[in-house]
Structure formats: structure tokens, C-alpha cells
Amino acid sequence: MIIERTVVSLVEVTPNGTIQIRLANQILDGETVKAQTFQRYCLAPGSDLTGQPDQVVAIANAVWTPEVIATYEAQVAANQNPIGA
Amino acid sequence: MSWNIQTPGDYINGPLTVVGAATFQNDLSLTGNENYVYLFSNYSIGSNSRVRFRAVGSGGGSGYGGDFRISTRAPNNVWNTDAFILDSAANVGLGTSPAQKLDVVSTAACVVRVRGGNGANQGAAFYVSNTAGTNTLAAFGDSGNMIGGTVDLTGMVYTGTGIPLAFYVNSAERLRLNINGALVLQGGNTAANGIGVAFPAAQSASTDANTLDDYEEGTWTPTFTFTTPGTLAVAYADRVGTYTKVGRVVTVRFHVTIAPGNLVKGTANGQLQITGLPFAVSVAGTQYFDLAASLADQSSGSLVLGYPHGGSSLIYFERLSVSGSRVIRDNGAITDANFASTNAGFISIQAVVTYQV
Numbered sequence: 001m002i003i004e005r006t007v008v009s010l011v012e013v014t015p016n017g018t019i020q021i022r023l024a025n026q027i028l029d030g031e032t033v034k035a036q037t038f039q040r041y042c043l044a045p046g047s048d049l050t051g052q053p054d055q056v057v058a059i060a061n062a063v064w065t066p067e068v069i070a071t072y073e074a075q076v077a078a079n080q081n082p083i084g085a
Numbered sequence: 086m087s088w089n090i091q092t093p094g095d096y097i098n099g100p101l102t103v104v105g106a107a108t109f110q111n112d113l114s115l116t117g118n119e120n121y122v123y124l125f126s127n128y129s130i131g132s133n134s135r136v137r138f139r140a141v142g143s144g145g146g147s148g149y150g151g152d153f154r155i156s157t158r159a160p161n162n163v164w165n166t167d168a169f170i171l172d173s174a175a176n177v178g179l180g181t182s183p184a185q186k187l188d189v190v191s192t193a194a195c196v197v198r199v200r201g202g203n204g205a206n207q208g209a210a211f212y213v214s215n216t217a218g219t220n221t222l223a224a225f226g227d228s229g230n231m232i233g234g235t236v237d238l239t240g241m242v243y244t245g246t247g248i249p250l251a252f253y254v255n256s257a258e259r260l261r262l263n264i265n266g267a268l269v270l271q272g273g274n275t276a277a278n279g280i281g282v283a284f285p286a287a288q289s290a291s292t293d294a295n296t297l298d299d300y301e302e303g304t305w306t307p308t309f310t311f312t313t314p315g316t317l318a319v320a321y322a323d324r325v326g327t328y329t330k331v332g333r334v335v336t337v338r339f340h341v342t343i344a345p346g347n348l349v350k351g352t353a354n355g356q357l358q359i360t361g362l363p364f365a366v367s368v369a370g371t372q373y374f375d376l377a378a379s380l381a382d383q384s385s386g387s388l389v390l391g392y393p394h395g396g397s398s399l400i401y402f403e404r405l406s407v408s409g410s411r412v413i414r415d416n417g418a419i420t421d422a423n424f425a426s427t428n429a430g431f432i433s434i435q436a437v438v439t440y441q442v
Contacts, residue, residue, distance in 0.1 A: 010287055016396050018365040022303070033276070038303030040328065040363030042398030072396070075368065079395045 003028050008053045009038070016075060017045035017068040021056055045072040121156070134158070143173040152182075201226065214245065221245035249275070301330045305363040307339040309348075309434070311421050312355020320347040322431075328363040333442050335364050340435040348428040350421055357419045359391075359434065360399040364442045368396035390414060393440040400438065 009024035019042065026036040043049075046069040049057050115122055121137040135158045143150040155169040169179060176183035181190035189197060201209035214221040223243040244250050252260040261269040267277040272285030288299040305326040309319050323342035328335055339359065390403040402419040405412055424432075 012287075014365045016365070016368055018396070018398060020364055020398075038301060040303055040305050041361050042363070042365050044397060075396045076394070079368075079397075 001030065002034075006039075008055060009036075011056060011059055013059065013063055016072050017063055018072075019043045019056060019060055019063070021053075044076075045069045137164075141167075199226070219245055220248055222248065222250075297332050299330060299332055301328075303328055303363065305337065305339070306361050307341050307434075308358075308360045309341050309343065309432070310358050310360055311350075311353040312358065313353060315353045316349075316351030317353035318349040318351060319343060322347070323433075326361065326363075330364065330442075333367075334439060335362075335442055336437065336439045337362060338437045341433070343428060343432040345428055345430055348424065348432055350424060350426050354421045357402050357421070357423070358399045359436075362393065362398040362400070365398045366393040366395055367441045389419060391436060391438065393438060400436075 004025070004027050006023050006025050008021060010020075010022035012020040012022075014020065021041055021043065023039045024036045025039065027034050043052070043056070043060065045064045047060075049060055052060070117139075119139055119141050121139045123135060123137045126134045136155060138153065138155045140151045141154055142148075143152050150173040152173055153171040154167040157165045157168050159165060165180075167182070169177075170182055171177055172183055176186050176188065178188045179190070180195075181188050189195060199209045199211055201207050209226040211224045212221065213223065221244060225241040225243060242250065247264055249264050250262045251258050254260075257271070259271045261273075261275060263269050263275055263277060263283075265276075265278050266280045267283050268281070269275050269277060269283040270285060272287065272289065273283035274286065275283075277283035282300070284298075284300045288301075291298040305328055307324060307326045309321075310317060320343070321341060322344040323340055326337060326339040328337045330336075341359065390405050391400050392403070393400050404415050404417045404419060406415040407413075
């Protein structure tokens with residue numbers, strides 16, 4: 001039977017705490033993946049985790065310490081508008 | 086026939102000596118306690134060449150199990166004892182008691198050579214298959230027409246229908262040619278279609294500057310927002326994002342269109358952003374890249390410059406101005422202040438951006 005599903009196929013954490021999530025949109029015949037495409041998004045430290053997959057929430061809660069979030073926010077502020085006003 | 090009965094112990098002068106050709110019209114049985122049968126020749130090089138063979142009991146319930154073993158004699162008169170063994174299970178050993186159907190052992194260099202003729206359909210080949218002749222792996226030294234082709238090949242490795250070719254290195258599969266012809270690196274999709282290189286599903290990063298270690302294609306969802314979204318409300322007429330990652334370089338293409346009346350700023354404030362990039366931008370230095378963008382219905386003018394934000398997964402926008410014959414950066418961010426509370430015209434951003442991760 002052919003079914004279609006979306007699964008979390010990869011979760012990566014960058015050095016600054018950004019979580020990169022890859023979803024796989026799969027077409028399966030039984031247990032065999034006949035075709036799949038990827039969709040990605042990122043979550044910055046401190047992002048709202050509402051609606052995120054459980055494993056992403058677990059990783060975020062483990063990685064996003066107050067220090068990581070503070071460092072990230074400082075980095076964002078430092079890099080904002082690098083052209084200069 | 087002459088009978089020569091002497092004291093046993095000499096190879097030549099046994100109790101029975103037959104001089105001249107002899108014919109045995111029925112079975113010839115030689116019985117002993119795993120003793121040898123010797124063959125002597127004084128023909129060709131040397132005058133006293135020797136080999137010997139014997140049956141060696143292999144045990145078993147019947148007591149009839151036996152190996153056939155041949156020993157040869159080296160030029161220094163040392164016996165290569167049991168150099169050839171055809172054991173009771175029909176396994177063949179060269180230099181060893183066979184543990185496999187064909188077992189070849191040497192304490193020196195050990196080479197198995199297969200040589201064919203020089204003409205068409207005479208090439209050397211090595212075939213491995215099941216008894217049905219399927220699940221075949223073959224190596225040809227020559228002649229593609231041996232397998233039904235029409236052109237001789239210099240060399241070829243062949244597999245049968247439905248059989249991929251995998252390469253194991255250091256006890257693990259490192260490379261595979263799948264049945265579609267795709268080259269699958271370790272961890273790649275073994276069922277990948279098309280002709281190409283299938284990289285691992287998860288990147289195995291290399292620090293070697295000359296190693297391409299990743300490739301991936303996919304989609305992402307660009308989001309039109311501001312630094313602080315607040316009560317921002319956006320409805321998209323068009324919203325598409327794709328990406329291609331090659332090594333550490335990502336190229337994204339996206340298109341966002343908002344129809345009149347579908348951008349309500351509310352309490353949003355700060356810099357305009359496109360968020361949702363598929364990979365975080367490298368934090369190593371400021372990420373300036375060319376951005377082809379068209380941003381309409383905002384008060385800063387139609388010329389903008391964008392840059393993926395280092396360490397984040399978003400794109401910021403800057404104003405560009407025309408000064409005489411030049412286009413210049415005027416060092417101003419595009420912010421919520423450049424947009425009406427509710428947009429009266431179409432807002433469209435379309436860009437192709439390449440950045441480093």
C-alpha cells in the first residue's frame with residue numbers, strides 16, 4: 001500500500017546553538033521508501049517551541065541554556081546592520 | 086611382466102616392479118596405512134623426478150571417508166607434502182587442508198591467475214553465481230562479447246540483473262554502484278535513482294580542503310517578518326523556497342508575494358527579515374553576498390541590498406540609492422517604518438542567495 005508521510009530525518013545543532021531541522025516528505029510502498037524530498041528550517045536559541053516535534057523540543061531544552069541564548073542574542077545584535085547606520 | 090621381489094623400502098625397487106606400459110582393465114586397488122603411491126619419471130629435466138599421492142582417512146560414521154592428497158617434490162629434494170588436497174567433502178585445497186570449496190594458501194606470494202586466448206570470445210573471466218546461474222558477479226579481462234555484447238572491452242566487472250556492486254573497505258561498505266547506476270557513498274540512499282552521486286543522508290564532514298563531503302536539495306519556507314513581529318499579520322499569495330547545498334556553500338532561491346491588504350503591521354517593529362533559511366549562516370565574519378531582490382510598496386525605494394545574517398538563519402535588507410550615475414549603499418536598514426500599516430500594493434521579494442555555512 002502506498003502511503004505518504006513526513007518525518008524528522010535529521011536534527012543538527014550548530015556551534016552557536018541554532019538547531020537545523022530536516023523533514024523528509026516520503027512516499028512509501030510498505031516499509032520501502034520509494035521517493036522522498038527534504039524540507040528544512042532552523043530554530044534560533046530561545047525560539048518558541050510550540051508545535052515542534054518532540055525530539056526537537058528535547059534537544060532544544062538540553063542545548064538552549066540561558067548562557068547559550070544570551071550569547072546568541074549578543075551575536076545577533078553585533079551582526080545586525082553590518083553596513084552601519 | 087616381471088616380478089622382482091626385494092626388501093621393501095626403496096621407492097623403485099618394491100616387491101612388485103612392472104617394466105614397460107601396463108594396462109589394468111578393471112579397478113586397481115592399492116591398500117596401505119595411508120602410505121604413498123610414488124610416481125617416478127626420468128623424462129625431461131632431471132633424471133629422477135618424483136611425485137606421490139595417497140588416500141588419507143577423514144573419519145566419519147562409515148569409515149570410508151577419505152581425502153585424496155598429492156605431494157610434489159621441490160628441486161632441493163624437499164617434499165611439498167599434501168600440496169593438493171581433494172577432501173572427502175569435495176573441497177579442493179592448494180597448500181592447505183581446504184576450509185572452502187577452493188582454498189589456496191601459500192606462505193610466500195600467492196597469486197591466482199586466469200588467462201584466456203587472444204581472439205574474440207576467448208577472454209579470461211572469473212564467474213561467481215548461484216547454481217541457477219543468477220546473482221552473478223563476474224570479472225572479465227577481455228571481450229565484452231563474451232556476455233552477449235558486440236564490442237570487446239579491455240576489462241570489466243559484471244553483475245547480473247538486480248545485483249548492485251558494493252565495495253567493502255576496512256570491513257565496512259564504503260561505496261556502492263546501485264542497480265540504477267548511481268554511485269552511492271557510504272550512508273547514501275542505496276535506492277537512489279538517476280545517474281549521479283548519492284551522498285550520505287547526514288553529512289560526514291571532512292576537514293580536507295579538497296574533499297567534497299555534502300550535497301543536498303530541498304525546500305524551505307520563507308517568512309516575511311520584522312525583528313519584533315508583535316501582532317504582524319501576513320497572508321501570502323505566493324511563498325516558495327528551494328535550496329541546494331554543495332559542501333559548505335548553500336544557494337537558496339525564494340519568492341514571497343503579498344497581495345494588497347494582506348500585510349497588516351500591527352505592533353511589528355525593527356528590521357525587515359526573511360526568516361526560515363534552511364541552514365544557519367556561518368558566523369565567521371560578515372556574510373555579504375549579492376542579492377537580486379525586488380521589493381515593492383515600501384517607502385525606501387525599489388533598490389535594496391540583502392545579506393544573510395551571520396550566525397542566524399535569516400536575511401536582512403538594506404537600502405540602495407541612486408546618486409547621479411552610481412548606485413550606492415545609503416547605510417540604512419529597511420524597517421517597519423518603510424511600510425504602511427496595511428499595504429496598498431503588491432509586495433514581492435524574489436532572490437537567489439549564496440552563502441557559507
